[in-house]
Amino acid sequence: MRYLFKCGTFFLLIYLLFSCAYHNEEELYGNEAINPCDTVTVTYTLDVLPVLQTTCYPCHNQAAASGGVILEGYNQAKAIAGSGRLLGAISHSPGFTPMPKDGAKLPSCDITKISRWIEAGMPEN
Ligand code: HEC
Incomplete structure (x- = not known):
């Protein structure tokens, strides 16, 4: 049981780490999306x-x-x-x-x- 708990914590940490990395990636793409080539509202x-x-x-x-x-x-x-x-x-x-x-x-x-x-x-x- 103790082992399971430790193991669970380990995987939780891994999960948090990856979700964080993923989140950063999303932010990166988000920044790119701020300056897209807007060809819809051209004046x-x-x-x-x-x-x-x-x-x-x-x-x-x-x-x-x-x-x-x-x-x-x-x-x-x-x-x-x-x-x-x-x-x-x-x-x-x-x-x-x-x-x-x-x-x-x-x-x-x-x-x-x-x-x-x-x-x-x-x-x-
Ligand atoms: C450094 C000077 C220079 C700049 C900068 C320049 N042009 Fe020209 N342009 C010329 C010259 C000189 C000609 C005459 C054609 C030749 O040299 O064969 C010409 C010709 C043209 C022609 C006629 C081409 C044809 O084949 O009918 C157009 C259209 C044109 N320019 C548009 C532009 C546009 C749009 C820009 C900006 C994005 C621009 N030019 C920037 C010098 C310039």
């Missing part, structure tokens, strides 16, 4: 514009339109996006010059968000 102002501003405006603004492409301003961005050239360039599709020029490809989350925005009809939201 021009919060998702598309910041990417264009930081990575594209330097070469595609009103004053310096590399390749004749202006992305500064909603109407300009919408026109390029509507023509298919925006997505073609950032997704490095054949037939388009890969963008950002001489830079790293955008994070896939940004590309997905921009493509969702285009699919949604490029709303000015």
Whole structure:
């Protein structure tokens, strides 16, 4: 009986140890879930514009339109996006010059968000 009790305590400790480890793992995944790629609520102002501003405006603004492409301003961005050239360039599709020029490809989350925005009809939201 004493042995059984000791044994039980031992297994209880093991169980607690593992459940604790498991719990930590859950917390880890939980933290990752705080920053998922949210492609459901995509807006021009919060998702598309910041990417264009930081990575594209330097070469595609009103004053310096590399390749004749202006992305500064909603109407300009919408026109390029509507023509298919925006997505073609950032997704490095054949037939388009890969963008950002001489830079790293955008994070896939940004590309997905921009493509969702285009699919949604490029709303000015
Ligand atoms: C370092 C300057 C630079 C940056 C940064 C840059 N571009 Fe460009 N972009 C160019 C130049 C120069 C061209 C002209 C085409 C060429 O070089 O062949 C061009 C062309 C384009 C084209 C036309 C491509 C085609 O095949 O029709 C699009 C669309 C475009 N850029 C979008 C973007 C987007 C979107 C970004 C940001 C993610 C971006 N660019 C960042 C320099 C840049």
